[in-house]
Structures are given as structure tokens and as C-alpha cells.
Amino acid sequence: VSTTAQNWPPVEVEAPTPHPDAPSPGTVLGAHYSHCFGCGDQVESGLRIRSTVDDEGVVVSTFTVTKDHQGAPGLAHGGLLTCAFDEAMGSTVGNLLRKPAVTGRLETDFRQPVPVGSTLYIVAKLDGVAGRKVYVSAEGRLDAPDGPLAVEARALFVTVGVEHFVKHGDVEQLKELGERHSDWDINP
Numbered sequence: 001v002s003t004t005a006q007n008w009p010p011v012e013v014e015a016p017t018p019h020p021d022a023p024s025p026g027t028v029l030g031a032h033y034s035h036c037f038g039c040g041d042q043v044e045s046g047l048r049i050r051s052t053v054d055d056e057g058v059v060v061s062t063f064t065v066t067k068d069h070q071g072a073p074g075l076a077h078g079g080l081l082t083c084a085f086d087e088a089m090g091s092t093v094g095n096l097l098r099k100p101a102v103t104g105r106l107e108t109d110f111r112q113p114v115p116v117g118s119t120l121y122i123v124a125k126l127d128g129v130a131g132r133k134v135y136v137s138a139e140g141r142l143d144a145p146d147g148p149l150a151v152e153a154r155a156l157f158v159t160v161g162v163e164h165f166v167k168h169g170d171v172e173q174l175k176e177l178g179e180r181h182s183d184w185d186i187n188p
């Protein structure tokens with residue numbers, strides 16, 4: 001049993017305040033970037049995660065495991081499951097706080113194997129904010145929102161300015177993204 005979960009968040013935090021323009025409960029969140037491995041529809045073997053805003057500070061995502069996501073025969077690869085949680089929690093931070101953020105730290109507890117063909121229901125919630133640090137945790141259940149608990153994760157996201165992506169990433173793609181999402185403050 002993870003001891004970290006008992007000390008979570010690991011620092012003193014303030015309650016997270018969703019941005020006034022954060023999407024309301026029930027909103028289905030689109031892919032943030034079509035080439036994103038987690039949510040993009042242009043990545044052939046991507047995870048194609050779909051997310052919906054639930055209660056305040058909570059986002060529910062689904063990830064259906066295909067044969068492209070295997071580690072052992074018929075079972076999801078653990079690293080890919082971690083990726084699914086990175087996406088689900090990152091999307092929670094980005095959409096609810098409406099601030100670009102990157103994953104600083106991410107830990108996963110695998111409680112049960114996740115078979116090919118199953119759908120993970122991932123419930124992610126904002127746990128607290130300390131300066132630029134945003135703490136998030138999530139639970140993934142098998143095949144139903146109240147199905148057996150299969151995976152748990154906790155992450156620290158660090159909010160960054162657009163210059164992070166300008167300095168380290170692909171500026172042309174970033175511009176294109178900014179044009180398609182003029183309501184996001186990501187224009188370089």
C-alpha cells in the first residue's frame with residue numbers, strides 16, 4: 001500500500017479555485033491538440049481519451065484499452081495506463097484552471113490488471129494549489145463509473161507561461177493551435 005497517498009498533497013495547499021470561464025459541469029471537453037498521444041484523433045494508436053467536466057473541480061475521462069496498448073498478452077501496459085492518467089489529470093488542470101501546466105511528478109498504483117477491451121473510467125480531482133504547483137489525484141475503475149478500482153494516481157502539475165512551449169516546442173504547431181482556440185491564452 002502506498003504511503004504517499006496518506007500524505008497527499010505533500011505540502012500545505014490552498015483550495016483550488018476553478019477559473020470563472022472554466023467549462024461547466026456536463027461539458028464534454030474536446031481534444032486539446034489533435035496530435036496529442038493522449039487525446040488527439042490524428043494519432044493512429046493513441047489513447048483517444050474523452051473527458052467530461054463533472055462536479056466542481058472534477059473531470060471524468062474514459063480510456064478504452066485496445067490491442068495496441070498491450071504489455072502482457074491481453075493486458076494493458078502499465079506505462080500506457082500512467083500516460084492515460086497524465087492526460088486525464090492534465091486535462092483537469094488545464095481546463096478547470098485555464099492555465100497551461102506541465103507534469104512535474106506523477107505516481108501510479110496499479111491495483112488490478114486492465115484487460116484489452118475494457119474501458120477505464122478515470123475520475124480526476126484538483127486537490128490543492130501552492131503557488132505554481134497544482135496537486136491532482138485520480139482513480140480509474142473498470143468498465144463502469146462504480147466498477148472495481150484498478151488504478152490510482154497522483155500528480156504535481158506546474159503552471160508555466162506560453163514561453164515554455166515557445167522555447168522548448170514547435171512554434172508553428174503552437175501558432176496553429178492558438179488560432180483554432182482563440183479563447184485560450186496560448187498565442188506566442
Ligand SMILES: CCCCCCCC/C=C\CCCCCCCC(=O)SCCNC(=O)CCNC(=O)[C@H](O)C(C)(C)COP(=O)(O)OP(=O)(O)OC[C@H]1O[C@@H](n2cnc3c(N)ncnc32)[C@H](O)[C@@H]1OP(=O)(O)O
Pocket residue numbers: 032038086087088090091092093094095098099100101102103104105131132133156158160184185186
Ligand atoms: C489560458 C490557457 C488555457 C489553456 C486551456 C487548455 C485546455 C486543455 C489543456 C490541457 C490539457 C493538457 C493535457 C496534457 C497532459 C500531459 C502533460 C504532459 O505530459 S507535460 C510533459 C511532461 N512534463 C514536462 O515536460 C515538464 C518538464 N519539466 C520542466 O519543464 C520544469 O522542470 C518545470 C516547468 C516542471 C519546473 O521548472 P521551473 O524552472 O519552471 O520551476 P521550478 O522552480 O523548478 O519548479 C516550480 C516548483 O515546482 C516544484 N517541482 C518541480 N518539479 C518537481 C518534482 N518533480 N517533484 C516535486 N516538486 C517539483 C519545485 O520544487 C518548485 O517548488 P517551489 O515553488 O520551490 O516550492
